[in-house]
Amino acid sequence: MSHESLDAPPESRPTSDAESVDSLFLGSEVGAESYRDAIEQSIDIVAKAFGEADSPYTGASPEAVEAQLASFDCLPEEGAGLDETLDHVSEEILAETIRVAHPACGAHLHCPPVIPGLAAEVLLTAANQSLDSWDQSGAATILEQRMVETLAETFGYDDEADGVFTSGGTQSNFMGLLLARNKVADERFDHWVTEDGLPPEADRLRILCSADAHFTAKQSAAQLGLGENAVVSIETDDEHRMSVDALDETLDTLDDQDLVPFALVGTAGTTDFGSIDPLPKLAARAHEHDLWFHVDAAYGGALAFSDTHHEKLAAIECADSIAVDFHKLFYQPISCGAFLLQDGTNYQYIQRHAAYLNPESDDEAGVPNLVSKSVQTTRRFDALKPYVTFRTLGRKRLGELVDSTLELASETAAYLQDSDRFACLHTPTLNAVVFRYVPEHVPSDTDTDQYVGTLNERIRDTLLNEGRAVVARTEVDGVASLKFTLLNPRATWADVESLLDDIERIGSDLEATTEASR
Numbered sequence: 001m002s003h004e005s006l007d008a009p010p011e012s013r014p015t016s017d018a019e020s021v022d023s024l025f026l027g028s029e030v031g032a033e034s035y036r037d038a039i040e041q042s043i044d045i046v047a048k049a050f051g052e053a054d055s056p057y058t059g060a061s062p063e064a065v066e067a068q069l070a071s072f073d074c075l076p077e078e079g080a081g082l083d084e085t086l087d088h089v090s091e092e093i094l095a096e097t098i099r100v101a102h103p104a105c106g107a108h109l110h111c112p113p114v115i116p117g118l119a120a121e122v123l124l125t126a127a128n129q130s131l132d133s134w135d136q137s138g139a140a141t142i143l144e145q146r147m148v149e150t151l152a153e154t155f156g157y158d159d160e161a162d163g164v165f166t167s168g169g170t171q172s173n174f175m176g177l178l179l180a181r182n183k184v185a186d187e188r189f190d191h192w193v194t195e196d197g198l199p200p201e202a203d204r205l206r207i208l209c210s211a212d213a214h215f216t217a218k219q220s221a222a223q224l225g226l227g228e229n230a231v232v233s234i235e236t237d238d239e240h241r242m243s244v245d246a247l248d249e250t251l252d253t254l255d256d257q258d259l260v261p262f263a264l265v266g267t268a269g270t271t272d273f274g275s276i277d278p279l280p281k282l283a284a285r286a287h288e289h290d291l292w293f294h295v296d297a298a299y300g301g302a303l304a305f306s307d308t309h310h311e312k313l314a315a316i317e318c319a320d321s322i323a324v325d326f327h328k329l330f331y332q333p334i335s336c337g338a339f340l341l342q343d344g345t346n347y348q349y350i351q352r353h354a355a356y357l358n359p360e361s362d363d364e365a366g367v368p369n370l371v372s373k374s375v376q377t378t379r380r381f382d383a384l385k386p387y388v389t390f391r392t393l394g395r396k397r398l399g400e401l402v403d404s405t406l407e408l409a410s411e412t413a414a415y416l417q418d419s420d421r422f423a424c425l426h427t428p429t430l431n432a433v434v435f436r437y438v439p440e441h442v443p444s445d446t447d448t449d450q451y452v453g454t455l456n457e458r459i460r461d462t463l464l465n466e467g468r469a470v471v472a473r474t475e476v477d478g479v480a481s482l483k484f485t486l487l488n489p490r491a492t493w494a495d496v497e498s499l500l501d502d503i504e505r506i507g508s509d510l511e512a513t514t515e516a517s518r
């Protein structure tokens with residue numbers, strides 16, 4: 001090398017340097033080889049961590065895990081290399097995570113990911129497309145649109161429909177209410193929110209949903225500048241569905257108060273009970289009162305694939321917008337959801353053009369830039385996961401997987417209803433089962449609800465701390481309760497029965513120690 005080397009073109013870099021940079025990226029033979037090694041090692045780690053886990057969690061406390069991770073150097077001056085780093089992650093991090101595929105992991109709407117979805121995740125991550133513009137995605141943009149069309153058809157929409165993949169129900173619910181707010185401001189107050197902010201009448205705007213609706217209805221109202229007091233919670237019936245009588249009364253009251261209800265959120269699968277609001281009646285009220293009807297089907301949307309249960313979603317096609325999550329009952333790796341819009345022209349309410357990304361000339365030339373359909377800019381090619389899964393398994397098979405989990409939930413509820421050690425708190429609509437352990441006796445000088453609630457909470461904590469099971473707790477009528485969310489198609493009645501036996505044992509041990517300490 002002469003003194004000219006400073007100005008030398010890149011191809012004259014010393015080979016070893018060039019090779020080592022190449023090995024960090026896809027794009028050359030060296031890179032492809034290095035990728036293969038890294039992924040193969042990762043596969044071994046996954047198989048070791050999640051292949052045959054005998055418990056859903058180690059039971060380590062937050063303090064213990066915090067102490068263990070406290071010594072990790074998150075930003076070393078010099079790297080340790082991938083082999084060592086992957087070993088470290090495998091042994092010291094993944095080993096202390098929740099094993100979502102274990103049959104006793106049944107707390108939240110948190111599914112075991114199906115293998116075709118995991119394969120797709122590998123592909124889309126490496127392809128690293130961004131769905132905001134055509135020139136960052138090519139076929140990925142078109143595939144997402146084909147998936148949106150397919151989903152729209154599945155939920156009974158016609159070809160006016162549109163939509164977009166989202167990070168999940170939170171974002172999809174937000175988008176539904178965002179469009180609804182902007183539309184009502186335009187139509188009733190002749191006010192264009194994206195330019196002029198909220199109209200002076202904004203403090204009269206109201207969103208209606210059931211008392212059991214997901215908290216993101218309120219969160220969205222807060223983010224939309226309406227405040228969460230703009231959300232009017234309608235009481236529910238015995239089965240935790242919105243009461244239509246209560247809805248009618250509320251609509252009358254709001255009218256008398258000169259308030260402006262503009263959106264009605266129906267839930268198809270409430271987070272706690274899995275109950276489904278009476279969608280046909282809600283659709284009729286929305287139509288009558290000129291409300292934007294949004295259906296939060298984040299959980300229950302998967303019933304659309306079931307030959308046995310799809311009727312439970314009747315009238316969902318009347319919704320102006322639908323939220324559906326694939327990372328719940330469609331078994332996709334997190335995150336993966338969709339927002340569907342009955343009338344795609346409503347996207348005008350969030351239309352936005354950036355010269356560098358989606359100039360209007362692209363629209364005229366028919367170049368699809370999905371950025372204007374989303375509240376995200378850079379966006380993953382998550383549509384590939386359900387695409388690969390649907391193609392691999394087909395609708396029927398997916399529907400059957402869902403059906404089997406609903407059957408297990410029914411069986412579980414029937415057992416709980418027959419047992420005097422448990423109280424089953426509802427008849428499951430989906431696969432969530434809410435119940436309580438019933439103590440053998442309640443000490444005479446204690447508040448029964450409080451005693452029962454504390455006991456059930458401690459059962460849940462014991463199961464987690466022993467690494468025996470991940471079970472949810474929630475509150476029903478102010479009393480803590482237990483919840484199984486039986487999403488896992490591999491979970492059997494034998495798994496549930498043995499878990500209930502353990503709950504009984506833990507419950508009676510806790511009762512004995514409480515008695516002894518009195």
Ligand SMILES: *Cc1c(COP(=O)(O)O)cnc(C)c1O
Binds near residue numbers: 171
């Ligand atoms: C899970 C869920 C949400 C929130 O969705 P994320 O995917 O967690 O953002 C909203 N509504 C319902 C009914 C849900 O079950």
